[in-house]
Amino acid sequence: MARIEGERSVGRRYPWYLVGMLWFCGFFNYADRQAVFSVFPLLGDEFQLSNVHKGAIGSSFMIVYALSAPVAGYVVDRVSRRWLIPAGLAVWSLICAATGSAKTYGQLLTYRALEGLGESFYFPASMSILADYHGPATRSRAMSLHQTSVYAGTAAGGIVAGYLGQTYGWRAPFWALGLIGLGYALLLPFVLVEPARGAAEEEPTPGPGPTTPRLGLLTSLFGVLGVPAAVMLLVVFAGANFVAATLLAWLPDFVKTHHGLDLTQAATVAGLFFPAGNAVGALFGGALADAAARRVRGGRVYVQALGLLLGAPCVWLAGSTDSLAVLQPALVGIGLCKGVYDANIFASVYDVVSTEVRGTAAGLMNTVAWTAGGAAPLLVGLLSDRHGLGAVIAWTAAVYVGAGLLALVAAALAAKARPAAA
Numbered sequence: 001m002a003r004i005e006g007e008r009s010v011g012r013r014y015p016w017y018l019v020g021m022l023w024f025c026g027f028f029n030y031a032d033r034q035a036v037f038s039v040f041p042l043l044g045d046e047f048q049l050s051n052v053h054k055g056a057i058g059s060s061f062m063i064v065y066a067l068s069a070p071v072a073g074y075v076v077d078r079v080s081r082r083w084l085i086p087a088g089l090a091v092w093s094l095i096c097a098a099t100g101s102a103k104t105y106g107q108l109l110t111y112r113a114l115e116g117l118g119e120s121f122y123f124p125a126s127m128s129i130l131a132d133y134h135g136p137a138t139r140s141r142a143m144s145l146h147q148t149s150v151y152a153g154t155a156a157g158g159i160v161a162g163y164l165g166q167t168y169g170w171r172a173p174f175w176a177l178g179l180i181g182l183g184y185a186l187l188l189p190f191v192l193v194e195p196a197r198g199a200a201e202e203e204p205t206p207g208p209g210p211t212t213p214r215l216g217l218l219t220s221l222f223g224v225l226g227v228p229a230a231v232m233l234l235v236v237f238a239g240a241n242f243v244a245a246t247l248l249a250w251l252p253d254f255v256k257t258h259h260g261l262d263l264t265q266a267a268t269v270a271g272l273f274f275p276a277g278n279a280v281g282a283l284f285g286g287a288l289a290d291a292a293a294r295r296v297r298g299g300r301v302y303v304q305a306l307g308l309l310l311g312a313p314c315v316w317l318a319g320s321t322d323s324l325a326v327l328q329p330a331l332v333g334i335g336l337c338k339g340v341y342d343a344n345i346f347a348s349v350y351d352v353v354s355t356e357v358r359g360t361a362a363g364l365m366n367t368v369a370w371t372a373g374g375a376a377p378l379l380v381g382l383l384s385d386r387h388g389l390g391a392v393i394a395w396t397a398a399v400y401v402g403a404g405l406l407a408l409v410a411a412a413l414a415a416k417a418r419p420a421a422a
Helices: 016-038 040-047 051-076 081-099 105-117 122-133 139-168 172-192 217-225 226-258 261-296 299-320 324-341 343-350 355-388 390-395 397-418
Strands: none
Touching: 016 040, 016 051, 016 081, 016 105, 016 122, 016 139, 016 172, 016 217, 016 226, 016 261, 040 051, 040 105, 040 226, 040 343, 051 081, 051 105, 051 122, 051 217, 051 226, 051 355, 081 105, 081 122, 081 172, 122 139, 122 343, 122 355, 139 172, 139 226, 139 261, 139 324, 139 343, 217 226, 217 355, 226 261, 226 299, 226 324, 226 355, 226 390, 226 397, 261 299, 261 324, 299 324, 299 390, 299 397, 343 355, 355 390, 390 397
16 A cells, blocks of 8 residues: 555555544444433433433434534535544533533433534544545445444443443443543544545545645535435435434333343343444445455445345344344344445445545535434334334334335446446
8 A cells, every 4th residue: 555645654554553543533433422322211210201302312413413414524625634533522522521410301402412513523534534545445444444433332332321320320421431532532633644635546636635625515515416326325324324323222222121121231232232243244344345346336335235135124123022032133133234334335425426525425424314313213202102112113124125225226326427446
């Protein structure tokens, strides 16, 4: 791998060191957002919350995250990611710590919403900088390795929050995770190096180095929305994320109430089997997609479609079974298939849009996906009061089927948009 010039030259191994450094950012990103779901039962007792109230807590984060994402993506395309990434980590870590001071339900909602604003900058920035260090030959593998941080953060945030919440009260996990994340944010600017935009491409886009091309907002948006394959990938991500948000928000509460476990046990089941499958699936999906992209046009998206279609029966089984022994392998199966899809979320869209609008593309992906995801906790909470939480979780398998079929269409469009990476 060639040395990549930006603010300064770096060693050949630095692109992979970067994956490791960003891994911990992704870890805190998801640990902080997942902690609240493991303490839903405690919040319900203290603030006298219904499932609808709990769902609104999850939705408040996701809706603000979605609304902030287009602006965040546009900013990523214009400023140094070396400073934006640690700044975002510092802001959301402070808000996470502040969540532990909430005295009313309204304050809790406000802190969750503000955390969505802070976290909205991270994924557009991290995916953009990784794409500038990793060319088509290694991009899916690099992003899939980073993606395992999401699952580790989900697992650790959920399990640690369940244990700390049961032992010390629901406020403790927010203080602990927030302050540790803040400490890491203070170190990052000293080790991140801003690369030239498009530096890892086989035919780099001419123009500025570390600074961003001065594209207008409308031009940047059209650079994504004017590409049919990119638009279809946005729709697919919306469907996939609706199911993911449902599982992330409701699994701990569902496992506790439906299978009769205590808070720590429920958080462990929800936070261990599902993310463990995610991590393995992402690593496999990243390697498979890099290989597929070399051989088949739209190869990365075909791999995503495979993950979604195989994951649908596992989702149905998890929501419909009354057996804990069946639930656990079903969660592993969901995780494996979701990981295959997740490994290529951003790598797929980067195959069909120009380097100048990668941040905007990631921001739009998050906007559309988390708008759907933001609706999921509240909608599932409303439906569960009438039909039962397990039944509603099982029904979301149909969304996976629809998203998988749309992904096959997106793969065909991606094949026409540009040749597969060599």
